[in-house]
Amino acid sequence: MAIGKVGGADYEPHGAGGDALLQRPAGYAGIASWLTTVDHKRLGILYILTSFMFMGFASIEAFLIRLQLLSPNNTLLSPDVYNQMFTMHGVTMVFLAIMPLGIGFANYMVPLQIGARDLAFPRLNAFGYWAYLAGGLFLYTSFFLGGAPDVGWFAYAPLTSLSNNPGLGTDFYMIGLFVGGIGTLVTAMNLIVTIVNMRAPGMTMMRVPVFTWLMLVTSFLIIFAFPPLTIALFQVIMDRSFGTLFYVPEAGAMPILWQHLFWIFGHPEVYIIILPAFGVISEIIPTFSRKPLFGYPVIILSGIFIGFMGFAVWTHHMFTTGLGPVVNTAFALTSFVIGIPTGVKVFNWLGTMWGGKIVFTTSMLYAVAFLVTFTLGGVTGIMLAVPPFDAQAQDSYFVVAHFHFVMGGGALLSFFAALFYWFPKMTGRMISERLGKISFWLLVPGFYVIFFPQHFLGLMGMPRRTQTYVEGIGLEIWNQVSTFGTFIMGAGMLLLAFAVLSAFRNGRPAGNDPWDGRTLEWSTTSPPPYYDFDRQPVVNDRDAHWVQKYPESVHGERVPESASLPYDAGGIHIPGASWYPFLAAVAMLPMSYGLLYNNWWVLGISLLGIVLATYGWALEGVGGKHIHIDHGGADHGRHREETDA
């Protein structure tokens, strides 16, 4: 059953694959098999590795920012370079590191958690990944082509107009996010169809694991929040490349429109980042507390409520723009309201831990650190939702501290928890708990040393995004403490990276279910075979795998129903690998450069290439093969009626 067994000779595509223009690679080895893969597990790993690569870039940028702020009147970074650093740090962390990390874990885990073979549209999934990578790499080439974006991660108009910002940096920002955003959009659509339509027999919506549930909410947020951003980016691209007037005040345009469009996207984006983190935490805390999740329906419903309310709070980012007391009051109230379901979730997690037999693995440590840190960030969030307070703290380091507590301490710590939790499933090997715990005790305290003093700096009046500060106004000490913290946290991150990388080779074998897990991904092997499950899982309860292992804990003496069925006579369908998603996404690179340099030939030819790749994609068909797992005398007939029921 090893992966390598599926060699080229066995591979017989059906559909139009046989006479395809581009030969579809077979087998699971070699570079081509990765470039053309449509396997959700491989794409998930690619997403996660790429996210960590970009996180490395962003960490270097952050480190340079902190070094610059180490002492007053420092000249390590010029103001221009400093602007590029904080812009690229923010853009990278939000769009290229944390959000794709959530999508990467979803890619790997959602099909496994719902007992599906893959996402609904495997090739589209591949396209989503390559578009994300193309957008990210395009953005990073700006460093070599005249300078990175320097307009802040939310790139307010009219700072982005051609007259105010003639360099190419802003174009890199607009086009790069546009391309990456397309990838995110199609992946979210794919996840929605998958979760709605491909659940295992018996898995009703209220039996869906929480991570998958919250990915569904996240995906809905993406499909509704990314279009306003995409259009806003498109408008600025039009302004800069074609001379339109969307954000030209001299022509009567209102630059504040950008702020509205950006934050109509930007606030849901906050939840797009944090809801998968909530999902991860809702998996890890029950597993390591040896208890079912406390208040599963409440967690789900409050997640949905957060999803709705996420679209109703955007102007709290704009309290100081002069929208008037009525608007400010209304959005202050909605911002308070959105704190309620979030607080409810925190109590759900505490209630899950209460009375549980808690096992403090590294993963659980990170989850607990998440609880504390995220709650602190939430508290400062409620403070900032009060317009008079916001007027004082706006654009200060208090805001910087706030969103690093929720994004870094919230989302990022929970994804580190997820990494330790799911790494054994993905690779079949354990990350060293010893190294993991040492890295935890460096990383999390380091985080607090960096960001906690920034609350003080903000309240003392230090503005964000300012390259330096003068001496003698009391800002030195906390800036030095904060910079000192980067060394501790950096050491923790390097150790964590070392622990993970060495675990690929030297980690001890994990077995199928190292944590005594609760959900279906733990019922298959580690790593799962390329076809995911030998038999179609059947779900009779929440925590499907747990119920199967310990029926007495849920059903008393009752004998559990079977948890799986043989796949039907057609076998398991494995979709064929394909070059077209990769080519269509790669063609967006010359398209982007054509748009960047206003070279219409390059732009036109790349667009034509995308159209051709789309036709190739459509005409080659799903392709692939069907495999049959021989169970050797399994009772094939017995459960067949249950599928039809």
Next chain:
Amino acid sequence: MSETIAPTATHGAAVLSARSTKLPDVKLMMWVFLASDCMFFGTLIGTYLVYNGRSLVGPGPLDVLDIPLTTVSTFVLLMSSFLMVLALHSLRQNDISKFRLWTFGVAFFGAIFLGFQIYEFRHFVELGMTLQGNLFGTTFYVLTGTHGVHVTIGVLWLLSILVHSYIHPWTSKDEVYLEVAGLYWHFVDIVWIVIFTVVYLVEFV
């Protein structure tokens, strides 16, 4: 435990019964895409409305818009939706020649609409309304242009279906692929009704 690998025939019907909602993935996907597309057009229409009347120089909507002309093109687009319904009905009845006829009709009517739009754009430019001239020009061309791109994609899609139906003869089993194109087409049509109302008609109230 061992595995054997065998190519098998199509699996469309079998897959459908295994789906949680019993609906084809492609159909759900189209609904999800259209939900998202609502936000794309919503943002563009919102931008248009926010900037409506804020142009510092002319020409304005009343100077260039020609309601009778655009009413004709709107009517053509609406009728194409009617033909879309007929095409899908014919395919379901396995009446392939009618299916091809109506599908061609939809694409043809869509192309007529595009012809009107090209004429309209050229005419407006002659009247001095350009993409870079004032906010009305900027927002009008980008909004209606985005809609025009949607129609163009729809026309190409339907023509591709038409050609494909000769290469790999279509039967009623393929109806979902036409239905999905139809959902897209009807949506683009509905968006035009909104644009026609908001951009054209309301100006003359």
